[in-house]
Amino acid sequence: ASAKLRAGAPDAARKLLTMAEGGPLSEFDQARAHLLRAQIAFASSRVSQTAPLLSAARGLVPLDAALARETFLDAISAAMFAGRLSADADVGAVARAAREALPETEGPRTADLLLRTLAVRFGTGYRDALPLAKRAVGRLLVEPDAGEVLRWSWLTSAVAADMWDDEGWAALAARHVRTARATGALSELPLALNSQVLVDLFAGALDAASLLTAEIPTVLEAAGGDLAPYGALTLAALKGDGPHAEQLIRSSLEDSAARGEGIGVSIAQWARAVLCNGAGKYERARQAADQAAAHTKDLAAVNWGLCELVEAAVRSGDRDTAVDALDRLDEATGGAGTDWALGVQARARALLGTGTAAETLYREAIERLARTRVRTELARAHLVYGEWLRRENRREDARAQLRTAHAMFTGFGAGAFAQRSGRELHALGERTVGRPAAAPTALTAQETQIAHLARDGLTNAEIGAELFISPHTVEWHLRKVFAKLGITSRRQLRSSLSDRPLAPAPA
Incomplete structure (x- = not known):
């Protein structure tokens, strides 16, 4: 039954599990069956299985501590998906339960280190978890066992993104996809592909993201699973495809609410904030970003929501909201200390700054983000710096920044942001051209x-x-x-x- 579940055959797994439960089972096997039934339900629909998984984890503590740790991690995953819509237990409560039930261990297993990381992250706080998070990411990157890679890549990738480690996040996501494909792990592949889509979007690789989003529905159908279209809706938002993006966002919000998938609500609202910031609809972007950043225990997504909220609030004249969002963002970016973190921090501060101090921060943001993989963040730093320079009436300096932003967004295929930078250039008396069409015979x-x-x-x-x-x-x-x-x-x-x-x- 476990093998069928990994292969993406939940119905067959249920039938085998029912057969197994019909025979005499030891206490340990009964606990494993309880666990597997909750895992099948969670993999099939992502509907919260926090309570069953937490119960299974507690039952395994006296029987198999290693399996109990893995099961607590499953419960944390379920609670993370449920997020703000959790009806049984939030992720902080699950983390506390794990720490109370099991002694902390320095064991060599990825699961041991990852559980400690998340227990601290959702228990005592972000900064305390950073050293453990770095070790967990590094440990999985050198993990030789394919089963372990499949088991923990999604959680560890979320940890890497949460601590603004763009290189670790990209490496983990790519390895997750490769391993899922190579082993035929259809139940894991949709999550892996969605993670890779997000990595590609931050990297400005929208064409690569499009290929993956075209594949995800087919994989979900083959695996008999269900998942919010995280990749498709964020791709449409960054492309600036307003009607299509809004349709995906609305349906995702409805479906996520019906399934109790709170992380789907956060991602959909973040995508709407990106879409509206790109289109210059700042009041609507502010409302969406405020919703995206509302659940503080969403790994990574809350930080991305705060970035959108600072920009949207500044542009819509709500300085108090922008200052509050920046204070919250500083807590995460200052602790992480990566170029991605400090780059978006500098950009956010610059949006609230004036004079020489603001310009210094804009330049710092560009310098730091240029050293990262997150090219869309860099392009947005050039854009807001160019907008600031134009308002300062430094027309030639503004042209240089806005040309760079426009060229980058056009190259990515990020239509709304390309149009926004184009409008700024038009105000400076400069004409722009759209994304050049590929030569008819130019194959990728x-x-x-x-x-x-x-x-x-x-x-x-x-x-x-x-x-x-x-x-x-x-x-x-x-x-x-x-x-x-x-x-x-x-x-x-x-x-x-x-x-x-x-x-x-x-x-």
Whole structure:
């Protein structure tokens, strides 16, 4: 039953579990069955299973302390998903229960260190958890066991993002996807793909994010699971696709509320704040960001909400709200001390600053964020600095910053922010152009690889297995290949690709 669950077959897992429960079970096996039933329910719908998992964890303490620690981590995961909508136990209560039931251990297992990290994070606070969090991220990055990587990557990735570790977050998310694909762990793949989408969005890799979001529904259908469309709605928000983004946000808010998935509410409101800040609808962005930042125990999402709230509140003239949001943001960014953290901190402070002090902070934000992977944050620093310079009537300096911002947003495909920077440039008397269309025959590296495999006679399913993507995604790529090459069938690929070298496999 456990193996069926990992493979993304929850119905088969339930049937096997029912058969197992029909026979004589030891006390330990009864506890394992109780745990597995809650895990199946949680993996299938992400509806909060905090209470059943917490009960299972407590029952395992005298029987198997190691498995009890893992189960407390499952309960913490469930409580994190439930978030503000938790009806049984919040994540702080689960963390306290774990600390009371089990002695702290310095054991070598990733689960031991991760449980200590989260117990401190949700117990005594953010700053106290940072040293443990760094060790937990570092430990999983060198974990040789694929099962452990699958088991703890989502939680540890959330920890990395929460402590503003862009490199660790990106490495963990990429490894999670690779491992889930390689082992066929369909139950894990949707979460892994959504994590990677968020990493790609912060990196400005919106085209890569689009490929993954196209795959997620297929994986969810195959795995028999359900999950809010975190990747799709945040992608639409950053692209500035207003009607589509709003539709996804509204449906996600409704579905998350129905399932009791509080983290879905936070992510949807954060996406709305990004969408509205990009479009210059600052009052609406302020309202959404205030909601996104309302639940203080949402790892990472609360920090992202605070960043949007400072900008939206400043732009809508609500200085008191902006100052309060900055104070809360400083607590997290100051403790983390990474370039990502201190870069967004400097940008937020600059938005509230004046004169030379503000300019120094804008420059610091750009300098720090330029050393990170979070290119969209860097582009936004150039944008707000350029807007400030224009208001200071330093027109040439403003043009330089706004041109950089516009070029970056246009390159990313972040339409609303590109238009916002374009409007600023137009006010300076400068014309802008949109994102250049790709040359009709310019295949991407992945399209080239898929085209060559199709030319060599592989089916969509075989190509998908080769590249660890779904047949649906292969078909989507091939349609683009045919359009770019001006052909209509696979037979024509041989002549069309005869002079094209095979691109390297995508990283």
